């Protein structure tokens with residue numbers, strides 16, 4: 001990283017800073033903070049939820065034959081429980097680029113199809129509410145996922161396009177910078193982004209399903225993190241000064257978002273899956289994997305009637321953020337926010353289906 005970290009902050013100054021950023025620290029405390037920046041337009045779009053769910057169900061695969069492919073190389077690392085590097089590997093991945101019109105472009109990575117175990121084992125620390133149980137086996141077809149969370153330059157390009165259902169603020173983020181991830185966007189606004197992007201490009205873009213998100217994050221690994229048994233601030237942007245996950249020392253805390261791609265990627269060549277901003281997924285929140293979750297990589301869209309009515313509209317958020325402790329960044333970790341919530345810890349990444 002070519003960034004100078006802030007001096008270590010204690011919990012008190014963190015909370016003060018996070019309050020300035022629009023709420024309490026991290027996704028984990030977001031719900032208890034009862035913060036909701038509902039705008040009138042969000043209320044209007046909430047009435048349109050059937051149309052949105054239809055949009056999420058209907059997805060035409062992008063023809064992988066008609067794309068301009070490039071291959072890129074990267075180094076991935078594996079760490080032990082102390083956060084020490086025990087393995088370095090050269091990886092490569094294939095991607096294609098979608099021009100967005102203002103000089104920015106969207107890079108989409110080919111994610112191979114495959115099977116995996118979703119969820120966490122009892123011996124994996126951090127699943128305090130058993131939301132990651134029971135583990136289940138899934139198989140997904142190949143798909144495309146954006147290499148990075150959506151940046152502010154990308155957001156601005158799409159926000160300038162004509163409205164479909166909802167106005168988009170071209171500069172909604174608390175931390176400003178073209179190459180920083182966009183944040184303070186609601187789930188409804190993330191959907192509007194996908195709708196405008198799809199209309200402008202003629203390709204169907206969606207938010208990832210949580211199952212594909214986890215599959216893509218794990219990239220073949222079964223450890224708590226794609227880089228192994230724990231994290232340090234050299235591996236991801238998160239609240240590394242508090243509550244170590246394993247035996248790693250406390251490390252630097254930046255208290256802000258970082259330019260996308262600042263840390264080593266996973267085996268699929270995806271960056272910032274752990275930390276930086278949490279990422280909206282398409283699915284409705286279900287409090288665990290009991291019931292009938294789809295096992296083919298598609299989004300679980302029906303409502304969880306076991307939840308209090310207030311939370312039935314909640315949507316999945318994955319990957320943890322700059323304000324979360326390591327356990328909230330685990331590949332299996334699940335959390336949720338209400339679909340009209342905006343926060344400086346919340347962004348998005350986009351997915352497209354593939355013909356193969």
Ligand SMILES: [Ca+2]
Nearest residue numbers: 272275277319
């Ligand atoms: Ca992330």
